[in-house]
Amino acid sequence: MKDKLMLWLICILSALTAVPLFAILGEVLLRGYDQLSWSFFTEPTPTAYRAMKAIQAGEPIPGGIANGIVGTMIMLGMAVVFAVPIGILCGAYLAENPKRRFAKVVSYLTDMLQGTPSVIIGIITYIWVVVPMKGYSAIAGSVALFIMMLPLIIRSTEETIKILPASLKEAGLALGGNRARVMLRVQLPAAFGGIFTGVLLAISRVIGETAPLMFTALGCSFVRFAVDKPISAVPLLIWEFFNDPNLQELIWGASLFLLLFVLTLNITAKYLAKKWNQ
Amino acid sequence: MNDKIYKIILFAAALVIPIVCGGVVYALVTDAYEAFDHFGFISFLTSSEWSYTDGDEHYGALPFITGTLMTTFLALLFCIPFSLPVALFVGEYFKGTKVAAVLSTVTDLLAGIPSIIYGLWGFYTLRPIIMELDISPQGSGILTASLVLAIMIVPYAASLSAEFIKMVPNDLKEGAYSLGATRAEVIRRVVFPVAGSGIFSSFVLAVGRALGETMTVTMLIGNTNTMPDSITSTGNSMASIIANQFGEASDLRLSSLIAIGLILFLITAVINLVGKMMIKRARIS
Amino acid sequence: MESIKPILEFNKTCVSYTKQTMAVKYVSATIDRNTITAIMGPSGCGKSTLLRAVNLMHNLYPNIRVDGEILLNGENILSMEPIDVRRRVGMVFQRPAPFPTMSISENVLAGYTLNGINLPKNERDATIERCLKSVALWDEVKDVLNKKGTFLSGGQQQRLCIARALAMKPDVLLMDEPTSALDPIATKHIEELLQELQKEVTILIVTHNMGQAMRISSKSMFMYLGELVEYGDTAMMFSNPADERTKAYLTGKMG
Secondary structure (H helix, E strand, O other): OHHHHHHHHHHHHHHHHHHHHHHHHHHHHHHHHHHOOHHHHHOOOOOHHHHHHHHHOOOOOOOOOHHHHHHHHHHHHHHHHHHHHHHHHHHHHHHHOOOOHHHHHHHHHHHHHHHOOHHHHHHHHHHHHHHHHOOOOHHHHHHHHHHHHHHHHHHHHHHHHHHOOHHHHHHHHHOOOOHHHHHHHHHHHHHHHHHHHHHHHHHHHHOOOOHHHHOOOEOOOOOOOOOOOOEOOHHHHHHHHHHOHHHHHHHHHHHHHHHHHHHHHHHHHHHHHHHHHO | OOHHHHHHHHHHHHHHHHHHHHHHHHHHHHHHHHHHHHHOHHHHHHOOOEEOOOOOOEEOOHHHHHHHHHHHHHHHHHHHHHHHHHHHHHHHHOOOOHHHHHHHHHHHHHHHOOHHHHHHHHHHHHHHHHHHOOOOOOOOOHHHHHHHHHHHHHHHHHHHHHHHHHOOOHHHHHHHHHOOOOHHHHHHHHHHHHHHHHHHHHHHHHHHHHHHOOHHHHHHOEOOOOOOOOOOOOEOOHHHHHHHHHHHOOHHHHHHHHHHHHHHHHHHHHHHHHHHHHHHHHHHO | OHHHOOOEEEEEEEEEOOOOOEEEEEEEEEEOOOOEEEEEOOOOOOHHHHHHHHOOHHHHOOOOEEEEEEEEOOEEHHHOOHHHHHHHEEEEOOOOOOOOOOEHHHHHOHHHHHOOOOOOHHHHHHHHHHHHHHOOOHHHHOOOOOOEHHHOOHHHHHHHHHHHHHOOOOOEEEEEOOOOOOOHHHHHHHHHHHHHHOOOOEEEEEOOOHHHHHHHOOEEEEEEOOEEEEEEEHHHHHHOOOOHHHHHHHOOOOO
């Protein structure tokens, strides 16, 4: 009797936990769906004045989030280009030297960096990059994303290499290969699935980050490709729309885009991980 | 490429992490120095005044430390009654079944939602409900922020706890069953004691996440710079005051914000390291 | 000149994991060219440890020490570059471990790839064919050379691993219980193969299976608690062991 009650309680509370996911998905979908159109992805954010005019005339707000999409892609691209190789090499170091004291220190610091609030990464990048460069820039934004991605890639690389059978590495070395070639030709290819999934998850984790970009990339109301100038990003736009009464209509379309992007990356990563594990 | 060069390259890549972490501490400390120097370390922590009128600048971190501790503690409180059942559902009752896989996918996806979207949802959906229920007139406040924070940290606490619950050896449970114990008793007397330290450490890590969560709190806490006097009042957390004011601040105010950042960094670093160490220990035993 | 020197010679070889525990104690023995030598003994007797010392696998683990001498063609390998030794001493492991990301032909050539050697196309094809033929795998896989090696059966995978080791034209082939993960039929194939292979390479094989030692080896070592208790002709050892411990093991009273 008591057992049944407990089981029911657990099932109900577990089901309740799932509610917010569907509530959030549902709300963003319902309110953002009719904003999505071709021009939403190809046009930059309207000025507050244009938006106000449109509202007064009872028309839908013109423009879209193209500046944010381009900015996000540029900053993410630069961050990935540096974070992936450095993260993989560092992860390989940790997997190859598990007993070294230095490796243990690096391992703890990686955990610490991973737990550091993103707003602090923003402050740091501001001090390191924005102040010396005398201005906000795409470079600064990508440094912030780089610092946040690094620990995630390190961890997934380290863990994937560590669970490879030892025989793989030994067989490679027994053929006379040196460590570098065995790592490059045998261990890393065998670990590719895990590392790739890790990179996808790292991207999905940082793509929605807002706080660190507020003090580094700042934002920009038109499509821009320069890396040394302020630039926009999708989450930054959502924050701007949230704070600007004239642009609130655009919040949901931008959020829907971001949410779908993040969740698709997440699901793809999990699916690939499952597929490659078999 | 010979082994020596290979080792040097790997070592150089690993060196990036200590350099970044050292740089974080160095930059925070040097830039926070002005504030600590001006107000004194202790009185900066204990002063509850935050005013930036010219000529009468005074900055103290107490309201924000209080705000952070209150939101985090409440979020933890709200998260326990949901994450424990989910952990038991996935790790014990329906271990290895399709439903469990579905539930853990759901919680994984919850963990993947960007915090700014949680903030929007809290602002446009939860806040009106709070107002409707007459809990607080403006809807925003520490309670509202904590509720959404709790939803955000449930996935972390639940999936880690489930991992430890799964690891409880079957023969221990079977031993208890064979003595006539009910399932509830087995969970209380066998599963919780054995997995306890692991479950505890997963809540520690969840707290680590809640402490530094920025956007959600910034959008929901109400952003007032005075001491909160109840859980329904508005306030600011350490992360949200930085998010709100960093862009417009300069000189002493900037340094004070960075000082708050340093304090937040140290608190989360300690909580995270303690949590990770406890998890390692729990995994070994 | 070279043929006068024994191919492999252990001279007071010791392997220790910690300062207190020695896993292999003062082993001295001479291995003849183009023979199969079986190393037997109960679990934990140090037979695998001894075998792994021959291609310097222990160098991978900083806390393992190897002392004494191991001479390959008269040269002490302990003072040689590990990579040079491993090119000349091939190894086949207990579990078949073809590299999962490489195709069958890439697996055969893995030794060259891992050494940074780029063979010309015709030489590559010739090596693949020669090695796969010498492990009797050619006919079975010649149409699927570009498929991953992991689709093969256990016995086929193990033959692929032998082919991979042979591609480097080693002087010595070390085998660490190569059939323990295989079914009896696959085991029989491998044993027949080894009989053929000893014409080109000297084989040192660790085995748990006394029948296997009797069937394929001309000489046998019996190790116990890290010591080489007895070393001699296989037939002789089985019919008339000199040491009580060997006798106890061979009659099933030990291990």
